[in-house]
Amino acid sequence: MSMPPVIDQQDSQLRGALEAALTPLMVQRPRFTETDLRRAIDRAQLRVQYQPKYRATHNGWAVAGIEALLRWEHPEHGLVYPLEFIRLAERCGLIAGLTDFVLQTGLDQIAEWNRAGHKLDLSVNLSSTLVTDADFPERLLDCLEARGVAPEQLTLEITEIASLVDPGDTLDILSRLRMKHFGVALDDFGTGYSSLTQLSKLPFSEVKIDHSIGLSLPKTPFGRGMARAIIDMGHHMGMKVCCEGVESAAALEFLHQAGCDFAQGFYLARPMEPEALLDFIAAQTP
Numbered sequence: 001m002s003m004p005p006v007i008d009q010q011d012s013q014l015r016g017a018l019e020a021a022l023t024p025l026m027v028q029r030p031r032f033t034e035t036d037l038r039r040a041i042d043r044a045q046l047r048v049q050y051q052p053k054y055r056a057t058h059n060g061w062a063v064a065g066i067e068a069l070l071r072w073e074h075p076e077h078g079l080v081y082p083l084e085f086i087r088l089a090e091r092c093g094l095i096a097g098l099t100d101f102v103l104q105t106g107l108d109q110i111a112e113w114n115r116a117g118h119k120l121d122l123s124v125n126l127s128s129t130l131v132t133d134a135d136f137p138e139r140l141l142d143c144l145e146a147r148g149v150a151p152e153q154l155t156l157e158i159t160e161i162a163s164l165v166d167p168g169d170t171l172d173i174l175s176r177l178r179m180k181h182f183g184v185a186l187d188d189f190g191t192g193y194s195s196l197t198q199l200s201k202l203p204f205s206e207v208k209i210d211h212s213i214g215l216s217l218p219k220t221p222f223g224r225g226m227a228r229a230i231i232d233m234g235h236h237m238g239m240k241v242c243c244e245g246v247e248s249a250a251a252l253e254f255l256h257q258a259g260c261d262f263a264q265g266f267y268l269a270r271p272m273e274p275e276a277l278l279d280f281i282a283a284q285t286p
C-alpha cells in the first residue's frame with residue numbers, strides 16, 4: 001500500500017501561502033512605456049475631468065470649486081487613471097508639459113464659467129518635482145491675467161513633500177505663490193509621506209485629509225481621531241481643511257460636526273466631464 005503524499009501536499013500548501021503573501025509585493029509590469037505616453041500626448045488623448053469640492057455652510061454643504069484630474073483616453077484600454085502614468089511622466093521628463101496642459105485646460109474652463117456667471121475655484125495637482133522652478137509663480141500669474149482669472153481662484157495641491165530635492169527652493173517658491181494670493185494645499189495628509197514638521201515649515205493655506213481616512217469615517221475610532229486631530233491642527237495653523245474620500249452621508253455629517261471646511265468624495269460627486277458639471281450643480285441647487 002502506498003503512503004499518501006504528505007510532503008507534496010505540505011509543499012503545495014506552503015507554496016500557495018507564500019505566493020498569496022508575496023503577490024501584492026511583486027512589482028507589476030507597467031502597462032505603458034514612455035513611447036506610449038509620448039504618442040498619447042501627440043495624438044491628444046489626454047483630457048481633464050473635474051470633481052466638485054464642497055464647502056461647509058451653516059446647515060449643509062455647497063459646491064465651492066472643482067479639482068482638475070488628468071485622464072488618458074486610450075484607444076484600446078479605455079480610460080486610464082493618473083496613478084498609472086504620473087510616475088512615468090515624472091521619470092521621463094514629461095510631467096511639466098502635462099501639468100501645463102492641465103493648468104491651461106482648467107483655467108480656460110474656469111474663465112469660461114466666470115464669464116457665464118458661475119464662480120468656481122480650481123485646484124490643480126502639482127508634482128513635487130516641479131516646485132523647483134523659480135520663474136513658476138510669475139509665469140502662472142501671467143497665465144491667469146491673460147484669462148482674467150484671479151489668483152485667489154487657483155489652489156495648487158502638492159503631495160510627497162518628504163522627497164523634495166531642495167526644501168529651500170520649495171519654501172521660496174511656495175512663499176511667493178502665497179504672496180501672490182494663490183492657494184497652496186498639502187494633499188494626502190495623514191499617510192506616510194508627509195510629516196507635521198513639513199506641514200508647519202511650508203506656507204500651506206489648506207491641508208487635505210487623505211482619502212483612506214475619509215473612507216474610514218465615521219466607523220473607526222482611528223479615522224475619527226485622525227480627522228479631528230488634523231482639523232484642529234490645521235485650524236490652529238491658520239489653514240483650511242478638506243477631507244477626501246467621503247463616501248457616505250454619515251461621514252459627511254461627522255465632518256460637518258467636526259468643523260471641517262471642505263469635503264470631496266464619491267458620495268457628493270464623482271469626477272466628471274466639464275459639459276456635465278454645470279447641469280450637475282444646477283440640479284443640486286434648490
Ligand code: C2E
Nearest residue numbers: 069070081082083086102125126127245246247264265266
Ligand atoms: P488626488 O489629488 O488626491 O485626487 C483625488 C483622487 O481620489 C482622484 O483619483 C479621485 O477620483 C479619487 N476620489 C475622489 N473621491 C473619492 C472617493 O470618495 N473614494 C475614493 N476611493 N476615491 C475618490 P484619480 O483621478 O485617479 O487621481 C489619483 C491621483 O493622481 C491624484 O490624487 C493626484 O495625486 C494624481 N493626479 C491626478 N491628476 C494629476 C495631474 O494633473 N498632475 C499630477 N502631478 N498628479 C495628478
Ligand code: MG
Nearest residue numbers: 067125157187
Ligand atoms: Mg489632489
Ligand code: MG
Nearest residue numbers: 187188211244
Ligand atoms: Mg488626495
